[in-house]
Each structure stands twice: as C-alpha cells, then as structure tokens.
Amino acid sequence: MTEPAAPVQPLGPTPPRPLVVDIDHSLLRSDLFDETLIEGLRRQPLQTLLAFRRLRQGQAALKAQLAQASRLDVRVLPYNRDVQACMADAREQGRSVHLVSAADASLVAAIADHLGGVADHHGSTPDINLKGEHKAQWLAQRFGERGFDYVGDSRSDLRVWALAGHIHTVGLGGLLRRAVRRLAGQQGVSALHLSAPPAGFARWRPWRRLLRPRQWVAELILIASVWAFSGFVAGGLSASQWLAVAAYWSLGLAGRVVAGLWYAQPHRELRANTGRYANPLATGALRLRTAALVGSGLAVLGLVGTTAFGGWSLLPLALVHCSACAWSVALGPRSPWLQRLAGLARWAVAALSGLALV
Template structure:
C-alpha cells in the first residue's frame, strides 16, 4: 500500500487565526514591557532570536488561541484517513511543539529555533529535505509561502491571495480556503458606541453658559480628536488583554481575541488614529494638545498596569473621565471651575465602582476577574466607596451653590438645591443597577442609552438652567 503524503500546515494565519509573533509581543508588553521592548530592539535584524526571546518573556495559553475552523476540519479528516498532519512555522519551536500536542497533531514539527528563521525558502528546503520534491501537501496564507507551494504536490491557499492562483499554471492543484477579515469587524474594534462618552467635553461649556458657535465648533473638533484617541487606546487595550478577553464569557467575541481581525491591522490602525487625534489637537491649541497627550499617556498606563491594581484602577478611570471635561474647556477656551472638577471626580469614582460591581455581579464564578484585582468578596467595599462618592459629590455641589461663583452663575439658589433631588435619584439608581447587574459593563455608555436615566438628567439640567435664569433669557418672561 502506498504511504500517504503528509499534510503540512503553516501556523500563523493558517491553522491559527492569529500570529504567534504578535501574540507573544503583546503578551510580553502586558507582562514585562521593558524586557519586551529591549528584546525587539536588540534583535530587529535577527527575527529568529527575537521570536525565541519573546516566547520566553510571557508564556501563551495555546489552548485559547483562535483556530481556523476549515483548516482544523481538514486536519481532522486527514488524521482520520491515516495521514500525518504536521505543523511547519516560522514561529519559535517552543510554541509550535506544544501547539501540535494540544491539538493531537504529529510530534514532528518544523519551526524556528533561535538560530534559524524557518520562513519562505528556508521552510521549503527543510520540507523537501524531509519528504522530497512534491512529497507533501502544504497549507499557507501569505506570499512567503509561495516558495513552499512551488515544491509541494498540492497547495491549500488560506485567505485571499491572488498571487497564489498562478500556481495552477505550473501544474499544482490549488484549493482555496476562506479566512479573510471583514472591515466591519475592525469598526467594531474601534468601539464607536464608546464615543458617546466624549459628550463630557461639552460640560465645561454648559456649566459656563457659553452657548455660542465660536465655543461649540472647536469643542466638536475636540470630540472627534478624543474619539480617535480613545479608539486607538481601545485597540491597544484589546491587544494587551487577549488572554483575559478569551477567558471572558462575552469579551471572547471581541475581534482581536476571536481572530476576526489580524493583529498587524490593529497596530496600523492604532498609529493612524493616534496621528489623527494629535493633528486635530495641534490645529486647535497647545492647551488641548497637552490635555490629549496626558489622556493618551494615562490611558496607556491604565492598559499596561493600572487596571490590574485594586482601587488605583477606579481612581484612574475617574481621572480619565475628568480629563475629558478639562479637554472640553481647553478646546473651547472656557474657564473651568475648580468646584466643578472637585464635584465631578467623586461622581466618576462612583461610576467606576459601578463598572466593577456590574462585572462582578455578572461574573460566572467566584474567582477574581481575569486581568483585574477584584473578586465577588469585594462587592461590599465597592458599594461603600460608591456611596461615599455619591455623598461627596452632593456635598461639594451644595458648597458650590453657596459659593460666590455659584451664586453669580445660579442666582436662585433654592432651585439649585431642588436640582439635587433628581441628581441623587440618578446616582443611587446607577449604583443599584450595578449592584444587581442590570446595566452595561460601561456605566457611561449605559447612561447615554438609558431613557429613564436621561429623563432624570434632563430634569436636573432644566432645574439648573432655571436657577441660572437661562429660560427667561432664551424665551422671555
């Protein structure tokens, strides 16, 4: 009986819907950023050494990596038919060998080893040396695989690669396997629903009663800049959180965790969005540029380290929300009251606690949240801090109402006190909804969609306008 030729599978972008080099890079950044960056800088001209060093810095959960379903089915059918299925990859051997073992594939693998980068022609030579010319079938996904397909019996082309179709003219049997990515998945990764949080840039203008177009237009441009900056950081956060997201019941469907968008595409998008945000900021004014740089730096620190630190993460979230208000003041060149900043910070601390309360309530186990420092035993402490934040915000609002600046902007003080009633209702309601897990993972996004909550906020704002005498100015009487 004639022995069946082995089926050789590339790993990155073929067997897996991701790339092990980029997986180890981002896992390394999350685990030990300085060691990771040094490993990359030292080995830019020696990719085989870079791959080996990155693989050592932060071990990957190979069982969580997204697999290409069609290629996995092909591998299973080949194994059931008695055919040897072998992984051949430019990724490091210390990752490829356990990956093959995880999925029951042949223990014989071909991979980079710290001294040889097994890619393109080098991979082709290794396979021909082992199996002979046309002694194997090969599945790959990139132009680097053309050298291997040229020496294989049959070519399995994963994804849209027009240049590979020329193989059929040279007598190769070409089988195409779908594995492309959809731009709509990239749009989802930008989290456009989160842009609604940037309406916070309008708060300084509203509080100062500066409703002219000359103030509004630069703030709207500021919202565009913050949306671009925020989306760039969301992608960075997703890339740093790949393993934690894959362990999460819903976040596992995020585009990068699921392998729906290639990591290099995400990295290019981060660069483009960051440049757009900085260009708009530079065009507005130096103050706004400084604020957006602070926002991006603090957001990056949050993604890299601070979000894993109990209580520090909540304070950082509150600071990031507060920075948006400062940014609106800088973009519109509006004076922002220190009372306002002291007032909104504890509100955002409360909402940060609500975010964690919601996550813990909706968690499916008593273990600590992946990538976070909280477990279900912390719910009581989070509730207490959220109540303290609510009380603090209301106390500061009251003190503002009797301050010189408050009386100047809001002459009818008793109406301003009346506005504290719906304000208190809204805050307590948000805390309770988080406690019972009845809202979104992001309280700001939830608040912008919550019809009852929006109604309560509109009542509060209407009372504040009444206290300021704005209704009379606008409509007479």
C-alpha cells in the same frame, strides 16, 4: 534455451501525501511573533526589550528570546476551525499531519502537544528560519517535490506551494488568490481555499466592535449640548475647535485599541472560563500588528492635536478620557457595574471637555 523472464511484481499502493500546516495566520488566526512581543511587554517588559539585542544573531534568535520572555499560554490562542477540520480530515484518510512554521520551535512544540494527533513538528531555531525559500527547500528535502500538501496563508508561501502536491490556502485576498490560481494551473495541481476573508462592510465589523462609533456620536451630542447651553454655538464653531474635538476623540480611540492589544491574552483566558468574547483582537478577527500601527497613529495625532488646538487645559481631560476608554475595553465581559461606571466616567469627562472648549 533462454529462460522466461520473471514476471514484473506490481508496485504497492502509493503512500498518501502528508499534510504540512503553517501556524501564523493559518492554524492560528494570529501571529506568534506579535503574540510573544505583546505578552512579553505585558509580563516582562525589560527582558522583552533587551531581547532585541539578539536580532544581530538573526530573526530566529530574536523569536526564541521573545518566546522565553512571554511564557505564552498556547491553549487559549485563537485557532482556525477550518484548518483544524482539514487536519482532522487528513488523519481520517490515514495521512500524517505535520506542523512546520517560522515561529519559534518551542512554541510549535507546545501547540503540537496541545492539539495532539500531530505526527511531527518543526519551527525556527537559531540555525534556520523556516520561512519562504528556506521552508520550501527544507520540505522538498524532507518529503520530496510534490511529496506533500501544504496549508499556508501569505505571499512567502508561494515558494512552498510551487513544490507542493496540493495547495491549501487560508484567508487569501483577491490578488494573492489569483496568483495561487495561476500557480496551480502551471503546476497542474489543485487548490482549496479556506476561510475566505470578509467582504464589503463585513470587514469593518471587528473595528466597529472595538471602537464603538455610537459612543462617539453620543459624546458629540453631549459636547454640542454643553456648547449650546453655554451660548457658544450661536457664534459658530471655529475650525481649530473642531480639530481639538477630533484630537480628543483620537486619544480615546487610541485608548481602546491599546487596551484591546494589552488585554488580548487575558480576555482569552477569561473566555475559557466564561465562554464570552468582547475583544476582536483576542479572537483574531483583527491583526495585532495592524491594530498596533493604528493605535500608535491615533495616539500621536491625539496628543499633537489636543495640545495644538485645544490647549493645555484640554490635554489632561483628554488623557483621562483615554484612560476611561481603555478601562472599558480592559474590563471585557466582566463586571457589568464597572462597565457602567467606566461609561459614566467617559460622559462626565466629555461634559467637562465641552466646557474646556468654551
């Protein structure tokens, strides 16, 4: 007589999937590579420039050297509140939260210590750069395919999302969001989109705050008034003189952008004490890398154009004007009377520049 089969024991509840969070432009509204590069140049320029020799050993080695040179204060970095809320929700559901980033491992550890409530953290080391395919393979080995949810922001994260159990995106534009939607449909998983980027004229609002276009219109009126007073406008303005004015402004705009980059971290530290922000590069509303490219282009156009169309007499005034604009941004929300002094300096130089062009 055969013995009855033993009853099948019911399986226990499936453990909740951990939430894996990227850092650059996800948990942070900025990029740690850009942050360490700029802060390193500000604090230890020689050591930062020499760090690029490590690039022969790979990107992860360079990131480690820049992190060491910059001594970045992670407490005041611009964190994304939507992602922080997502992390808090995951913890309330009993899910573990992990930080896994292509940033240097020491910075990832510092951010995890600052935020608290992080079960584990991993960053790039000289042995591996946790980005794209490398990150996807590492997470699949650690948690298994479909064994984790992932929060990311870029095209390189598509390979990670392809292995995730649930997709969280941060700040994606239309094209990449459609690619994620197709991927989610193919994989049979859901997607949650956080922090939608501004649309229409709203996307230019941070640039308007940084560049202050009303200031340039006022200076144009002042320069035109000087020209009119000198009897120059009656004969009409030549194209070369208009180009000289445009180059003069380009240098001033470059001064504002470069100062915004250079003082992003000090402005964050100032906000920790005053609660006020005046620099959209400090808040993460503008990307540091984009601003660096724009500022460099404006500086080159300004130097070449001022010399070519305004002559050597205009160039010193344009450089002083550039310095005054940079000073105005560097002051941030501090010292209103110094801000007024910087404004007076810009107006005085603008008037002198109008005379120089006569």
